[in-house]
Amino acid sequence: MIPAAFGTSGIRDLLDKAVAGERLSAEDGVRLFESDDLAALGWAANLVRERRHGDVAYYLKNRHINYSNICKYDCMFCSFYRSTAEEEGAWEWSVDQVLEHVAPYKDSGLREFHIVGGVHPDLPFSYYTDMLAALKREHPGVALKAFTAIEIAYFAELTSMSLREVLEALQEAGLDMIPGGGAEVFADRVRYKVCREKADADRWFEVHETAHALGIPTNATLLYGHIETVAERVDHILRLRDLQDRTRGLKSYVPLAFHPDNNRLEKLGAPTGADALRNVAVGRLLLDNVDHIKAYWIMLGIKVAQLALAWGADDLDGTVTWERIYHMAGAETPEGMTEERLQQVIREAARIPVERDAFYNVVESEAVPA
Amino acid sequence: MEVLERAYEKAAAHERLTCDEGTALLEHGDTHILAALAHQRRLRLHPEPVVTYIVERNINYTNSCVTYCRFCAFYRRPGHAEEYVLSHAQLGKKIEDVLRHGGVQILLQGGHHPGLPLSWYEEMLRFIRSNYPTINVHGFSAPEIEHIAGLEEMPVREVLARLREAGMGTLPGGGAEILVDRVRDILAPLKTSSDSWIDVHRQAHGLGMRSTATMMFGHAETLAERVEHLERVRRLQEETGGFTAFILWTFQPENTALRSYEKLESHQYLRTAAVSRLYLDNVANLQASWVTQGPRVAEISLRAGVNDMGSTMFEENVVSAAGPTYRMNAEQIERSIRLCGFQPRRRNVYYEEVAA
Numbered sequence: 188m189i190p191a192a193f194g195t196s197g198i199r200d201l202l203d204k205a206v207a208g209e210r211l212s213a214e215d216g217v218r219l220f221e222s223d224d225l226a227a228l229g230w231a232a233n234l235v236r237e238r239r240h241g242d243v244a245y246y247l248k249n250r251h252i253n254y255s256n257i258c259k260y261d262c263m264f265c266s267f268y269r270s271t272a273e274e275e276g277a278w279e280w281s282v283d284q285v286l287e288h289v290a291p292y293k294d295s296g297l298r299e300f301h302i303v304g305g306v307h308p309d310l311p312f313s314y315y316t317d318m319l320a321a322l323k324r325e326h327p328g329v330a331l332k333a334f335t336a337i338e339i340a341y342f343a344e345l346t347s348m349s350l351r352e353v354l355e356a357l358q359e360a361g362l363d364m365i366p367g368g369g370a371e372v373f374a375d376r377v378r379y380k381v382c383r384e385k386a387d388a389d390r391w392f393e394v395h396e397t398a399h400a401l402g403i404p405t406n407a408t409l410l411y412g413h414i415e416t417v418a419e420r421v422d423h424i425l426r427l428r429d430l431q432d433r434t435r436g437l438k439s440y441v442p443l444a445f446h447p448d449n450n451r452l453e454k455l456g457a458p459t460g461a462d463a464l465r466n467v468a469v470g471r472l473l474l475d476n477v478d479h480i481k482a483y484w485i486m487l488g489i490k491v492a493q494l495a496l497a498w499g500a501d502d503l504d505g506t507v508t509w510e511r512i513y514h515m516a517g518a519e520t521p522e523g524m525t526e527e528r529l530q531q532v533i534r535e536a537a538r539i540p541v542e543r544d545a546f547y548n549v550v551e552s553e554a555v556p557a
Numbered sequence: 558m559e560v561l562e563r564a565y566e567k568a569a570a571h572e573r574l575t576c577d578e579g580t581a582l583l584e585h586g587d588t589h590i591l592a593a594l595a596h597q598r599r600l601r602l603h604p605e606p607v608v609t610y611i612v613e614r615n616i617n618y619t620n621s622c623v624t625y626c627r628f629c630a631f632y633r634r635p636g637h638a639e640e641y642v643l644s645h646a647q648l649g650k651k652i653e654d655v656l657r658h659g660g661v662q663i664l665l666q667g668g669h670h671p672g673l674p675l676s677w678y679e680e681m682l683r684f685i686r687s688n689y690p691t692i693n694v695h696g697f698s699a700p701e702i703e704h705i706a707g708l709e710e711m712p713v714r715e716v717l718a719r720l721r722e723a724g725m726g727t728l729p730g731g732g733a734e735i736l737v738d739r740v741r742d743i744l745a746p747l748k749t750s751s752d753s754w755i756d757v758h759r760q761a762h763g764l765g766m767r768s769t770a771t772m773m774f775g776h777a778e779t780l781a782e783r784v785e786h787l788e789r790v791r792r793l794q795e796e797t798g799g800f801t802a803f804i805l806w807t808f809q810p811e812n813t814a815l816r817s818y819e820k821l822e823s824h825q826y827l828r829t830a831a832v833s834r835l836y837l838d839n840v841a842n843l844q845a846s847w848v849t850q851g852p853r854v855a856e857i858s859l860r861a862g863v864n865d866m867g868s869t870m871f872e873e874n875v876v877s878a879a880g881p882t883y884r885m886n887a888e889q890i891e892r893s894i895r896l897c898g899f900q901p902r903r904r905n906v907y908y909e910e911v912a913a
Contacts, residue, residue: 191569192593223898225860226596230589459896460853461860490823491853497588497824536824 196227201472205231211473216421219469225461232468232499239478240501244538245547246529249299249505250292254318255279256515258305259341262382264371264413266449266516268305276515279307282318286325293326299505299545300326302333303368306341312353315342316360323361330363330545332406336394337369340386350397358401364545365398367406367441373426374419381414381452392430399436404546406481407437411466412445412458420466424473431476438547439479439502442466443486448517463491464498471499479547485518489532496536502543503529561585568594568835571601579784579836588828595831595862602841603864608899609842609908610890613662613695613868614655617875618643618681622668624700626745628734628776630812630878632668642670645684652689655871658887659913661905664729664868665696666875669704675716678705679723686724693906694724698731699757700749714760721764727906728761730769730804735778736786743777744815755793762799767907770794770840772805774829775821783829787836794839801908802842802865805833806849811880820880823854827861834862842908848873851883852893859897865904866890887913 258268269277373388481502482495533540542550564578619642622632633640736751844867847855894901
């Protein structure tokens with residue numbers, strides 16, 4: 188079953204485990220990250236990926252709404268935030284401005300708004316619920332995937348409500364799903380060094396677990412390639428696996444490459460392409476209970492994201508159209524992709540492009556598949 | 558899939574592949590198995606955990622060209638407002654910049670200018686040799702050589718001998734595109750035929766000059782034609798042993814007459830690089846194309862048969878005219894190599910170590 192080409196691989200025993208569908212341990216995860224056998228790792232991750240998804244690769248039509256970049260916190264890896272409205276490059280959209288920005292997408296077949304911003308010091312909680320309600324009213328067919336756990340934890344602080352009450356209020360206003368951001372690296376050591384003001388790992392999990400209890404699905408990210416160790420990456424992934432064992436609420440896992448421009452970790456430089464594939468593949472192999480691994484092209488670049496479709500990923504995310512967080516950190520990708528181009532990229536990778544909605548339901552297309 | 562299984566086995570045993578086997582690998586091979594086999598082959602050829610690169614500058618002495626290749630966005634027709642020919646002073650400034658950065662070589666190429674005689678090229682080469690004797694001129698692709706030979710009504714061998722006498726060091730591998738005339742007729746009907754490209758390199762090797770071979774793919778060619786290209790390179794190498802390296806890159810269609818072609822990203826690149834490593838068993842080195850693929854994919858290719866990060870380039874005018882390209886300096890190249898678990902080593906055109 189294991190191809191002869193991997194016969195002498197240092198992770199040969201882990202390939203056997205993958206073939207047998209056995210759950211991998213933390214120690215296995217560390218060995219996978221530390222192996223230089225990128226081909227064997229990819230083969231195993233691809234095996235698991237194809238068992239779940241065959242040759243299908245998903246994409247969706249979505250648009251980002253970064254409503255404001257004004258933020259109370261100053262995370263070291265961030266190039267997006269501004270501390271006050273007066274600072275150069277700061278912005279803050281009113282609900283009307285949000286609606287104006289997305290008005291051209293009315294009835295365009297868009298499936299998702301991805302809505303995240305800074306942790307704004309002054310906006311009232313009603314701003315967020317009003318935004319959701321207005322978007323839902325104007326764009327009833329578009330799923331609202333909004334606010335990272337960090338923003339939601341802050342809303343609880345702001346309103347003195349419980350997380351559950353906050354989430355219920357957001358859900359009532361139209362919230363459909365929670366994106367995976369703000370997870371960064373769960374280890375306290377890392378958070379203390381690079382984002383100490385942010386909600387800690389326990390709080391992040393509390394938000395997601397509460398959301399799952401309310402029937403709100405979520406995603407989870409890992410921001411890799413800065414000061415974290417391999418063991419900390421594995422710990423991060425296994426904490427997500429534990430959560431998923433309890434709740435089954437995670438839709439996808441999204442490893443994000445650190446971008447070094449215009450922030451205080453600039454001197455670290457960017458992680459390698461090999462590391463990008465490794466993160467996708469190890470994520471796929473460790474997270475045996477999460478359906479989807481996303482190669483978020485806007486972060487990885489379309490080329491690496493395309494290769495990732497053979498290293499464990501089954502989803503490229505979407506057309507996006509407008510993205511600020513990673514572009515302010517030096518991402519060289521275009522800010523949007525046409526549906527046609529996404530399909531071409533998937534086909535070059537010898538996969539079948541399938542349009543999905545925010546919840547990974549297949550969108551039935553009127554067009555005859557090519 | 559009998560042929561695929563046989564190809565896997567032969568590749569693993571470091572045996573020579575047939576055209577059919579190469580095509581089967583490209584068509585049906587598992588990407589990870591191809592990468593693993595290509596990396597194993599690379600380690601057999603270069604057991605040291607070293608990745609080489611060269612500090613070199615691209616210089617395009619003119620963009621004036623009468624060959625009108627449909628894949629090219631760099632050339633200007635003679636008389637066009639943006640047509641240029643570099644003066645010795647401009648050339649000198651660029652070379653001094655290379656020297657300041659510790660460079661050892663220039664890649665000197667240009668369009669097929671209709672009015673420049675052989676003596677113009679000889680003067681340019683003498684100017685470089687007398688002023689910058691440490692610089693190797695890796696210059697004039699096979700189509701340029703053939704173009705000069707045509708203008709002068711002189712045999713290719715004589716043109717090469719005269720240029721060499723004036724200071725040309727080695728012959729770059731450009732202009733190969735896909736060495737199949739069916740494809741060339743679509744892409745570049747006026748350009749050098751496959752046979753002529755091969756012959757220019759044969760003549761150069763015969764004069765004791767080394768050269769490289771390239772492949773630009775992802776346009777009108779079939780997978781079997783990619784392998785046919787590899788076969789022609791391998792066959793000449795068997796005859797002369799003159800190729801130092803093979804370099805492949807993906808066609809960039811954006812600003813060319815072929816802009817309706819679907820642009821390849823990296824899936825085909827990685828697979829084709831791996832199959833090139835396996836097929837070209839007699840060519841020592843395989844270069845990464847970070848210009849078209851970017852540093853991140855170049856890093857990945859170091860685990861799929863590639864053992865050289867190519868050149869620092871400084872400027873790239875030809876591919877970048879056809880769409881967005883990437884840049885890397887020596888420091889970034891070394892960082893990439895180290896982070897990928899290899900030792901960086903600076904080299905010259907002959908792949909000999911030079912001081913950093």
